[in-house]
Amino acid sequence: MSKKVLYTLEFPVRCSPTILYEFLSTPSGLQEWFADKVDERDGVFSFNWNGSDEKAEMLDSELDKFVRYRWMHSPKDEYFEFRIERTEISNQTILIVKDFAEKKEIKDQSQLWEYQVKDLFHRIGS
Template identity: 70%
Template sequence: MSKKVQYELEYPVRCSPGILFEFLSTPAGLQEWFADKVDFRDNVFSFSWNGSTEEEAEVLEQLPDERIRLRWLHAPKGEYFEFSIQISEVTNMTILTVRDFAEKKEVADQSQLWNYQIKDLFHRIGN
């Protein structure tokens, strides 16, 4: 089994950090773009797609309007995915950063999947 590598994707977004964070950290927000159904209980999100596939992710860290870090329950302890929000000092634009882990040869495919998901998020927030 090869070791996964961390990769990072950045997206400029025309949205306030508070509104964006709602879409990244609440069941209702995540259900708009990330999964078909999202539940939250005992610090664990349950995601389902196509009415059957279900995955669970625990919240490792959360700073309101700044960052949420989650770990799939089936993933090794050191792996996570994270959404972080910053304001560019140069452009004053909101920047969404996605950090995730993938096999080195799968980073491009996983990045493309995130690009598709984030495009759907931006559509939902009117970006």
């Protein structure tokens, strides 16, 4: 079995960090763009896509800065993260997505994230 590697994607977004954070960290926000249905109980998020359920625990978060999740079926050192940064010069908001995939799957996984983030930006009007 091939070991998964961390990869990072960056997306400029026209949105305040506060609004963006809500879409990345709350069940109602995530349900708008990430999954068909999202529930949360005691820090464990249940994501549903077309009747298929996946659970992820929220590992860490900082208000308006980042949120990190780990799929319950994944190894302890693998996670996916949404980080919100501001550029110094233009003060533009950047969404940074970090995730793990096998090297040969990074391109496909990146395209999936790009599709998902495009839907997110549509929902927030960016």
